[in-house]
Amino acid sequence: MSVESYRQTVKDAKRADILKSALKNFLKYGYTGAAMASIAEDADVSTATLYKNFASKEALFTAVATMAATTVQEDVGELPMDATAYDIFTKLIWAFHAAQQEHRVNDLIRVVIAEVPSSPDLTREIFQILVVGRQKKTRAYLDLMVERGLLKPHDTELGARFAMGMIKELAVWPTLFMPDYTFPPDILERAREVMDVYLARYGA
Amino acid sequence: MSVESYRQTVKDAKRADILKSALKNFLKYGYTGAAMASIAEDADVSTATLYKNFASKEALFTAVATMAATTVQEDVGELPMDATAYDIFTKLIWAFHAAQQEHRVNDLIRVVIAEVPSSPDLTREIFQILVVGRQKKTRAYLDLMVERGLLKPHDTELGARFAMGMIKELAVWPTLFMPDYTFPPDILERAREVMDVYLARYGA
Amino acid sequence: MSVESYRQTVKDAKRADILKSALKNFLKYGYTGAAMASIAEDADVSTATLYKNFASKEALFTAVATMAATTVQEDVGELPMDATAYDIFTKLIWAFHAAQQEHRVNDLIRVVIAEVPSSPDLTREIFQILVVGRQKKTRAYLDLMVERGLLKPHDTELGARFAMGMIKELAVWPTLFMPDYTFPPDILERAREVMDVYLARYGA
Amino acid sequence: MSVESYRQTVKDAKRADILKSALKNFLKYGYTGAAMASIAEDADVSTATLYKNFASKEALFTAVATMAATTVQEDVGELPMDATAYDIFTKLIWAFHAAQQEHRVNDLIRVVIAEVPSSPDLTREIFQILVVGRQKKTRAYLDLMVERGLLKPHDTELGARFAMGMIKELAVWPTLFMPDYTFPPDILERAREVMDVYLARYGA
DNA sequence: CATGAATGAGTATTCATTCAT
DNA sequence: AATGAATGAATACTCATTCAT
Numbered sequence: 001m002s003v004e005s006y007r008q009t010v011k012d013a014k015r016a017d018i019l020k021s022a023l024k025n026f027l028k029y030g031y032t033g034a035a036m037a038s039i040a041e042d043a044d045v046s047t048a049t050l051y052k053n054f055a056s057k058e059a060l061f062t063a064v065a066t067m068a069a070t071t072v073q074e075d076v077g078e079l080p081m082d083a084t085a086y087d088i089f090t091k092l093i094w095a096f097h098a099a100q101q102e103h104r105v106n107d108l109i110r111v112v113i114a115e116v117p118s119s120p121d122l123t124r125e126i127f128q129i130l131v132v133g134r135q136k137k138t139r140a141y142l143d144l145m146v147e148r149g150l151l152k153p154h155d156t157e158l159g160a161r162f163a164m165g166m167i168k169e170l171a172v173w174p175t176l177f178m179p180d181y182t183f184p185p186d187i188l189e190r191a192r193e194v195m196d197v198y199l200a201r202y203g204a
Numbered sequence: 205m206s207v208e209s210y211r212q213t214v215k216d217a218k219r220a221d222i223l224k225s226a227l228k229n230f231l232k233y234g235y236t237g238a239a240m241a242s243i244a245e246d247a248d249v250s251t252a253t254l255y256k257n258f259a260s261k262e263a264l265f266t267a268v269a270t271m272a273a274t275t276v277q278e279d280v281g282e283l284p285m286d287a288t289a290y291d292i293f294t295k296l297i298w299a300f301h302a303a304q305q306e307h308r309v310n311d312l313i314r315v316v317i318a319e320v321p322s323s324p325d326l327t328r329e330i331f332q333i334l335v336v337g338r339q340k341k342t343r344a345y346l347d348l349m350v351e352r353g354l355l356k357p358h359d360t361e362l363g364a365r366f367a368m369g370m371i372k373e374l375a376v377w378p379t380l381f382m383p384d385y386t387f388p389p390d391i392l393e394r395a396r397e398v399m400d401v402y403l404a405r406y407g408a
Numbered sequence: 409m410s411v412e413s414y415r416q417t418v419k420d421a422k423r424a425d426i427l428k429s430a431l432k433n434f435l436k437y438g439y440t441g442a443a444m445a446s447i448a449e450d451a452d453v454s455t456a457t458l459y460k461n462f463a464s465k466e467a468l469f470t471a472v473a474t475m476a477a478t479t480v481q482e483d484v485g486e487l488p489m490d491a492t493a494y495d496i497f498t499k500l501i502w503a504f505h506a507a508q509q510e511h512r513v514n515d516l517i518r519v520v521i522a523e524v525p526s527s528p529d530l531t532r533e534i535f536q537i538l539v540v541g542r543q544k545k546t547r548a549y550l551d552l553m554v555e556r557g558l559l560k561p562h563d564t565e566l567g568a569r570f571a572m573g574m575i576k577e578l579a580v581w582p583t584l585f586m587p588d589y590t591f592p593p594d595i596l597e598r599a600r601e602v603m604d605v606y607l608a609r610y611g612a
Numbered sequence: 613m614s615v616e617s618y619r620q621t622v623k624d625a626k627r628a629d630i631l632k633s634a635l636k637n638f639l640k641y642g643y644t645g646a647a648m649a650s651i652a653e654d655a656d657v658s659t660a661t662l663y664k665n666f667a668s669k670e671a672l673f674t675a676v677a678t679m680a681a682t683t684v685q686e687d688v689g690e691l692p693m694d695a696t697a698y699d700i701f702t703k704l705i706w707a708f709h710a711a712q713q714e715h716r717v718n719d720l721i722r723v724v725i726a727e728v729p730s731s732p733d734l735t736r737e738i739f740q741i742l743v744v745g746r747q748k749k750t751r752a753y754l755d756l757m758v759e760r761g762l763l764k765p766h767d768t769e770l771g772a773r774f775a776m777g778m779i780k781e782l783a784v785w786p787t788l789f790m791p792d793y794t795f796p797p798d799i800l801e802r803a804r805e806v807m808d809v810y811l812a813r814y815g816a
Numbered sequence: 817c818a819t820g821a822a823t824g825a826g827t828a829t830t831c832a833t834t835c836a837t
Numbered sequence: 838a839a840t841g842a843a844t845g846a847a848t849a850c851t852c853a854t855t856c857a858t
Contacts, residue, residue, distance in 0.1 A: 027321075028321060029321050029322065030318060030319070030320070030321040030322055031318075032234070032236040032237065032318075032322075033236075033321055033322045035830085035831065035832085036831075036832055036833080037831075037832085045839085045840090046839065046840045046841065047832085047833080047834095047840085047841085048833095048834080048835085048838095048839065048840055048841080049838085049839060049840075051832090051833070051834080052838085052839080056832080056833085057832065057833095110317050110318070110320055110321070111318075111321075112381075113314050113317055113318065113380055113381065114234065114314070114315075114317065114318030114319075115318075116314055116380070116381060116382075116383055117231075117232065117233070117234060117314075117383070118234075120382070120383065120384070123381050123382070124381065124382055126381070127378075127381035127382065131377070131381070155397075158394060158397060161370075161373045161374065162370045162373065162397075162398070162401055164373060165369040165370040165371075165372060165373025165374070165377075166365075166366045166369040166370060167369075168369060168372070168373065168377070169365050169366065169368060169369025169372065170365065170369070173335070173369075173372070174331075176317055176320070177316070177317065177320060177327050177328065177330075177331035177335070178320075178324070178327070178328055178331065179320055179321070179324065180324075190362060193359075193362060193366075194366070196405060197366055197401060197402070197404075197405045198401070200401075200404040200405035201400060201401045201404035201405070210858075211819095211820070211821075211858080214821085215820095215821080218821095236848095239847080239848065239849085240848075240849060240850080241847095241848080241849090249822080249823090250822065250823045250824070251823085251824095251849085251850075251851095252822065252823055252824080252850090252851080252852080253821075253822055253823070255849090255850065255851080256821070256822080260849080260850080261848095261849065261850090414837080418842085419841095419842080422842095435729075436729065437729070438644070438726065438729065438730075440644040440645070440827095441644065443826085443827070443828085444827080444828060444829080445826095445827085445828090453843080453844090454843065454844045454845070455828085455829080455830095455844085455845095456829090456830080456831080456843065456844050456845080457842075457843055457844070459828090459829065459830080460842075460843080464828080464829085465828065465829090518725050518726070518728055518729075519726075520789070521722050521725055521726065521788055521789065522642060522643075522644075522722070522723075522725065522726030522727075523642070523726075524642070524722055524788070524789060524790075524791055525639075525640060525641050525642040525645055525722070525723075525791070526641065526642055526644075526645045528790065528791065528792075531789050531790070532789065532790055534789075535786075535789040535790065539785070539789070563805075566802060566805060569778075569781050569782065570778045570781065570805075570806070570809055572781060573777040573778040573779075573780060573781025573782070573785075574773075574774050574777040574778060575777075576777060576780070576781065576785070577773045577774065577776060577777025577780065578773065578777070581743070581777075581780070582739075584725055584728070585724075585725065585728060585735050585736065585738070585739035585743070586728075586732065586735070586736055586739065587728055587729065587732065588732070598770060601767075601770060601774075602774070604813060605774055605809060605810070605812075605813045606809070608809075608812040608813035609808060609809045609812035609813070647851085647852065647853085648852075648853055648854080649852075649853085657818085657819090658818065658819045658820065659819085659820085659853085659854080659855095660818065660819055660820080660854095660855080660856085661817090661818060661819075663853090663854070663855080664817085664818080668853080668854085669853065669854095
């Protein structure tokens with residue numbers, strides 16, 4: 001029993017190493033660019049062992065992508081509700097943005113998008129986790145703000161998408177094309193303008 | 205003269221065939237996945253002829269993307285300026301969107317994004333053509349509207365990005381993950397809401 | 409242990425096969441003309457295996473040249489120092505010359521020279537191994553002879569080049585142009601004359 | 613008649629242009645490296661015309677090499693005979709060397725040598741023109757010097773080869789491997805040492 | 817007669833995957 | 838159970854040569 005469980009532990013650890021190494025490689029080089037040999041080497045296993053754990057490159061990628069998408073939780077944390085709409089909005093927006101930066105969600109999105117033609121089901125799933133999930137979270141905050149009278153009643157689902165759309169345009173879209181894109185110095189001002197746009201229409 | 209013009213005609217036709225075949229292949233298999241040999245075969249030319257026309261795979265891809273982007277731009281055509289802001293906005297938005305759908309620009313964008321890790325320069329260039337170019341055009345319309353008193357003076361560059369950002373959220377982002385994504389029946393209403401948001405802030 | 413050593417043995421043998429096949433192909437077709445596929449086939453390995461052993465064609469060629477040069481060096485062996493200058497000189501010259509003939513170094517030199525316009529760095533390296541290395545060895549012998557009083561003190565570096573130059577004129581230069589060149593019957597006499605020339609100037 | 617002769621003239625001029633362009637390309641890129649298309653372009657003719665004039669790349673190279681070897685005449689000029697052996701020798705050596713430098717004989721030699729395995733007859737011929745011819749010329753001078761009592765009677769054929777061998781070692785051999793090789797500042801001193809070596813043995 | 821376009825056969829190199837040990 | 842070595846099939850790209858106009 002003990003020997004078995006030890007073996008299991010080792011095996012699990014190896015699997016985790018492989019997944020980690022695979023994520024790193026996929027992010028860095030893209031799906032096609034990442035070489036199985038490199039992934040194996042980075043995980044300190046032989047290619048044979050790699051293939052014992054994951055039947056093919058595609059299987060490995062699926063495992064990596066779902067794991068990563070699930071792991072990447074926006075640690076937006078709790079937001080205080082005793083402030084003005086401005087304050088709340090700012091925090092909301094920047095929390096999302098920070099999470100995105102920190103966890104390299106854009107890089108992952110890029111790789112996943114790339115695989116759309118070959119694995120539509122996978123990407124649909126990732127889309128749910130990564131995009132729709134975040135929308136729901138944003139909407140919940142908007143609803144709360146409506147409840148508190150900070151925003152007037154409106155279609156918060158659509159509103160959440162508009163807000164996210166504008167933010168993505170500033171903070172996600174360019175990085176999707178240029179991984180080393182650095183934000184212009186006036187990014188904060190521009191983000192504030194997003195709120196003004198939003199509040200002009202939906203502010204209480 | 206006759207010989208020359210004949211040759212030119214044949215050459216142009218061949219070039220068009222190649223571009224068409226290349227677009228098809230890139231969309232189907234992605235940049236890396238598409239083989240120059242397949243592209244050549246589909247266009248009924250030898251690989252050598254392919255290379256006479258386009259110096260490299262990258263050049264070919266750039267040409268394909270440029271062509272697509274240019275076609276999109278052209279299709280938008282001229283917009284009448286004798287209407288209300290609402291009307292103009294609607295046309296602007298839908299013109300871009302329709303062109304985008306028709307020419308499968310989103311699919312192409314996907315392919316471009318996929319290549320970011322391996323060819324940053326290429327994607328940067330395409331980004332300029334496909335994204336920045338469109339932004340400029342939108343901005344020009346907004347400027348015109350400001351001039352005509354339909355919008356109040358504001359930062360139209362940022363405004364153009366906000367408008368595009370919201371539209372992208374509705375019409376581009378989902379198709380990026382799900383190529384067979386079909387618009388919900390209320391998409392038009394939602395697009396109209398985009399205008400309301402915009403006009404609430406920037407309307408005259 | 410057994411497994412490892414077995415693998416090592418097999419690997420070494422394969423490497424030797426590849427080098428042999430590569431030498432053969434390079435000599436027969438020249439650097440550019442020799443195809444990696446042919447080299448692999450002649451060595452009974454796949455091209456992939458070939459590339460596992462040698463990172464590139466250039467690396468393979470360098471290895472071949474180094475091997476040939478090294479073998480030549482080794483073959484010269486140790487020379488007795490208890491004889492007259494004449495004797496020593498004769499041995500020195502003929503040892504080099506014989507080794508050169510046996511290992512087809514001249515043919516290899518031809519191949520190297522042919523690649524000068526396209527890969528100057530490669531040829532520069534080979535020049536170091538094949539020409540400069542041999543010069544140094546010759547010079548070391550001359551120094552020893554000076555030490556033993558068989559030659560009077562002089563610039564042995566230049567001396568080595570003079571001696572080699574004269575020998576090359578007789579034994580290398582013609583074979584460079586005519587691979588099937590056979591030495592005239594009086595070649596030995598002529599080589600002896602080289603020594604006389606040398607000793608007339610530098611003899612003790 | 614006039615029309616015909618005009619045509620002939622044009623044709624001859626074209627042929628000359630091609631040969632010139634071919635020489636340039638062969639020298640710069642080597643035999644394999646020189647592309648027929650480039651040669652044609654440099655000569656301002658179409659590839660088809662190129663092939664009308666020379667049946668194949670090999671035929672073109674043969675024509676180029678023989679022409680070049682013949683053209684490259686060492687314009688040693690006439691040497692005064694009223695000087696010391698030293699003076700004469702210096703002039704002789706440097707005249708050859710200068711011609712070599714000026715006409716890029718080394719570059720040609722390199723290309724020709726490269727083709728030895730594929731066209732032994734051609735290279736044998738070139739060897740006669742380029743190497744043996746020069747030897748004979750040198751020997752003639754040595755004979756003259758013997759006649760004038762500047763050198764003691766000896767085998768001047770062998771002597772010429774020795775002298776040339778030492779000079780080649782200094783001035784030809786390195787440039788054969790390194791086309792951008794520049795002579796060390798003490799090259800003249802070293803060349804003078806060649807004479808000392810020669811005169812130590814053969815001086816009157 | 818001259819041309820520009822076209823090509824088939826070839827090049828070095830890479831990589832996901834398998835297998836003998 | 839784990840490995841290092843092996844590979845077949847594929848890829849972008851080139852070039853001497855030919856042919857329709």
